[in-house]
Amino acid sequence: MAPNTEHFNNDELQPPEWLNDEFFLKVLYNCEDTAKANGLQLIQTKISPASQKGDHYASIMFRAALDYRLNDVVKSRSLIIKTMPELEGHKKEMVSESNIFETEIGMYAEVLPRLERILREAGDDTVLKAACLYHSLSPKKVIVFEDIVPLGYEVIRGRFVNIEELKLAYAKLAKLHATSYKINEEEPHYFDKYCNSMLDMPNIMEDEMMTSGITNFIDFLSQTPELRQYVPNFEPLRKNLLPKCLAGFRELRDAPKADGYYAMCHGDFHGKNMMFKHDPVTGKCEDVMLLDYQVSYVGPIVNDLLYSQYLLLDADLRKMYPEILHHYFTVFASTLKKIGFQGEMPKLVRLRQQFLEHKHYEFFLATSVLPMIYAFLDPKTNLNDLMTSNDYRRTLYHAKVYTDELHELLPKLLHLGYFED
Numbered sequence: 001m002a003p004n005t006e007h008f009n010n011d012e013l014q015p016p017e018w019l020n021d022e023f024f025l026k027v028l029y030n031c032e033d034t035a036k037a038n039g040l041q042l043i044q045t046k047i048s049p050a051s052q053k054g055d056h057y058a059s060i061m062f063r064a065a066l067d068y069r070l071n072d073v074v075k076s077r078s079l080i081i082k083t084m085p086e087l088e089g090h091k092k093e094m095v096s097e098s099n100i101f102e103t104e105i106g107m108y109a110e111v112l113p114r115l116e117r118i119l120r121e122a123g124d125d126t127v128l129k130a131a132c133l134y135h136s137l138s139p140k141k142v143i144v145f146e147d148i149v150p151l152g153y154e155v156i157r158g159r160f161v162n163i164e165e166l167k168l169a170y171a172k173l174a175k176l177h178a179t180s181y182k183i184n185e186e187e188p189h190y191f192d193k194y195c196n197s198m199l200d201m202p203n204i205m206e207d208e209m210m211t212s213g214i215t216n217f218i219d220f221l222s223q224t225p226e227l228r229q230y231v232p233n234f235e236p237l238r239k240n241l242l243p244k245c246l247a248g249f250r251e252l253r254d255a256p257k258a259d260g261y262y263a264m265c266h267g268d269f270h271g272k273n274m275m276f277k278h279d280p281v282t283g284k285c286e287d288v289m290l291l292d293y294q295v296s297y298v299g300p301i302v303n304d305l306l307y308s309q310y311l312l313l314d315a316d317l318r319k320m321y322p323e324i325l326h327h328y329f330t331v332f333a334s335t336l337k338k339i340g341f342q343g344e345m346p347k348l349v350r351l352r353q354q355f356l357e358h359k360h361y362e363f364f365l366a367t368s369v370l371p372m373i374y375a376f377l378d379p380k381t382n383l384n385d386l387m388t389s390n391d392y393r394r395t396l397y398h399a400k401v402y403t404d405e406l407h408e409l410l411p412k413l414l415h416l417g418y419f420e421d
Contacts, residue, residue, distance in 0.1 A: 015047045015062050018140060019081065027079065027134040027144050032070055043067040043074065050080050050147075051155070059095070059294070060085050063147060078147035079133065083140060096204040101141040102293035103194065107293035108132040108143065111194070111264060115179040120226045122339045126175050130289055153275035153289055158377060160314035165276055167310070168288045172329040173269060176290070177301045178335035180264035184298060185343050191264060191298035197249040198267055198295040205242055212390045213368020214241045219395040227403075230410050233419040237363060244360035252299050261346050261354065267295035270311035270373075302354040303361060305364055310365040315405045325352070339416055359418050366409060371396035 008181045021042050028040055050061035064079045085095065119126050120336045131146040161169065183190050204210060214237055237244075249253070252262045266273075273292040278285050305328070309321060317324065329348045336345065355362070375381045375396050385392045396402070413419065 002143055016083070016140075019047060019062065019064075021045065024064065024079075028066070028068060028077070028283050030134045031077070038071045041069040043069055045228065045364065047154045050082075059083065059100075078150055080130075080145040080147050081142060082145070083142040095201070097326070099196070100201070101137060101143065102258050103196075103296060103300075104143060104294045105135045105137065105290075106193065107296050109135065111180075111191075111296075112293070114183075115176065115264075118179045118182070118339050119175060119335075124175070124335070125339065126172065128172065128176055128290060129293075130291065139212055146290055148275060151177075151379070152277045152280075153287075154277075155275055160317070160377075161271055161276075161312060163317065163320070164285045165288065166313065166317060166324065167327055168276075168285055169274055169290075170308075170324065171331045172264065172288060172290055173304060174328050174331035175335050176266065177263040177304070178332050178341075179259065179339060180298070181301070181332075181346075182336065182341045184264075185341070194264065194296060194298050197265075197297040197299060197303075199242075199246045201248050201295075201298075205246065208390055209387055209393070210242060210368070212393065213364070214238055216394050216397060217367035217389070219394070221340075224403070225412065227406060230310055230414075234367070237360070241360060241364055241367075243363050246256070248358045249297075249299055249303060259350060260302050261351060262299060264296060264298050265301060266290065266293065267297055267304070267307075268292055269304050271307040272376075300354060300358060302351065302358050305360050306358060306365060310362075310370050315401070315408075318405075356416070356418065362413075362418075370405075371399065371402050374399055374401050389402075 024045055025040065025042055028042070032040065044067040046065040048063050048065075050063040060080050060082045061083075064081060066077050066079065068075055068077070084101065096099060096405060109132070116126070116128055119128075130148050133146060134142075134144040136142055156165070171266045180191070199205065214234065218231060218234050218238060221227045221234065251257065251260060257261070269290075273290065275291060276285055277287040277289075305325065309318060313321070313324075326348065329346075329351060333345060370391065372386055375386060382392075
């Protein structure tokens with residue numbers, strides 16, 4: 001019987017020809033210290049898609065189950081292979097000229113190991129990454145990771161994270177931020193090659209998915225009598241919302257603030273870029289592994305927090321955000337103290353001010369991204385349509401779960417002064 005392929009991306013159903021025995025032997029030689037001295041024989045290779053539709057977009061991923069013989073001992077290893085899209089289409093066009101693999105390789109090979117060393121020296125054994133077993137930029141851009149599914153980790157699908165999972169995720173984000181904040185303060189040029197964010201990717205600022213959202217949102221407000229009063233608040237943003245977002249992302253590079261909080265941002269901190277491990281008996285969440293550092297960059301930490309507020313949390317958790325932010329900041333500040341940071345300690349009140357200073361990014365997330373996030377939860381959603389069809393995206397604004405949230409969100413933004421110049 002043919003396998004059911006409806007849950008997988010079309011470009012991950014057939015692995016590329018170069019993903020062959022020669023490649024896997026190269027990976028295994030890199031993993032096994034004694035391989036070259038004692039010989040290694042690949043017995044069997046099974047390749048399958050590594051993720052389901054909606055799990056990711058900017059790359060293609062495969063799982064390889066390898067059986068091999070080393071020193072007359074039969075061993076098995078499961079790998080996750082991440083590489084560039086090869087089928088023609090929007091996905092390939094969006095990332096083909098980008099440096100996302102250069103960034104991610106640098107993160108796994110240089111940055112994250114250093115951040116973990118800082119934590120270890122302070123007695124903190126937090127793991128910020130899955131094991132990277134092999135990477136190359138030529139002849140193909142590819143990264144190979146240890147498969148952590150056999151270790152009990154899984155992607156959450158069909159729902160948002162709960163408060164227990166969220167606090168674990170934010171604790172790891174806080175430690176990523178704290179360790180890199182210390183480096184950035186003490187060695188301000190260390191992260192120079194990581195200054196480009198997602199919004200600096202070639203052609204991203206002209207992509208219709210990015211540019212059409214604010215117009216779709218204003219049109220939706222105009223058609224919704226009980227929300228029509230907010231049209232004048234958003235109309236001035238029709239032409240300059242994205243440039244204002246970009247300026248916020250480039251703040252450290254172009255106009256750093258003396259009291260700004262800058263660190264290595266994950267850049268894409270949402271639920272599909274993390275895997276959770278739960279106790280099989282109690283269901284209690286034990287750990288979370290952060291994934292996908294392709295668009296990581298050094299910049300305002302508030303950008304990670306804003307992004308996750310809309311892409312990681314559901315509407316009920318967003319109502320709890322002051323408590324959640326306090327939890328994040330408590331871990332952030334305590335980690336800075338633990339790792340011996342000697343500068344002026346950041347303050348929560350100042351971080352909260354930076355949310356307002358970066359309000360245009362919040363406007364973009366609420367008006368252009370949040371409708372799509374709700375659609376992601378529906379397994380019937382066609383990700384390609386979501387990314388390429390503006391007619392389809394326009395229909396998402398009328399979803400009851402989105403309109404219900406706007407009835408609370410827009411008055412809150414008004415009362416907080418977000419619509420003032």
